[in-house]
Amino acid sequence: MNITTLTINKVENTLTIQCDDRKEFQLSFEYLRVLSPTLTNKQQAIVSHKKTVKLSTIENVGKHGYRFIFDDQHSAIYSSDYLELLIKEHDQRWQEYLNELKTSGHSREAIINITQI
DSSP states (O other): OOEEEEEEETTTTEEEEEETTSOEEEEEHHHHHHTOGGGOOTTSOOOOSOTTOOEEEEEEOGGGOEEEEETTSOEEEEOHHHHHHHHHTHHHHHHHHHHHHHHHTOOSSOSSOOOOO
């Protein structure tokens, strides 16, 4: 997959990924955050309360991929290969995440609502 454009949509809370074959994919900020490549080790605690997380910035890190910086101060480097995997396995990974939340008793909802004025 050869990515040509990444578009942050803060209204819909999605990242649109456009490829050179003109295909377009949308992934939610929450999905990207809870499946961060730095958090894929099954021994780590489940990431919860990220339903309202925002993707603030994307930085190009050359051949390594793209650094995604979220408004909860988390950042990670997402390679093109990892983004392709997240796209291909979206439904399965999302359902596994929802099942883990349910089993653990955690929630997607934010712990506290924060409003900027």
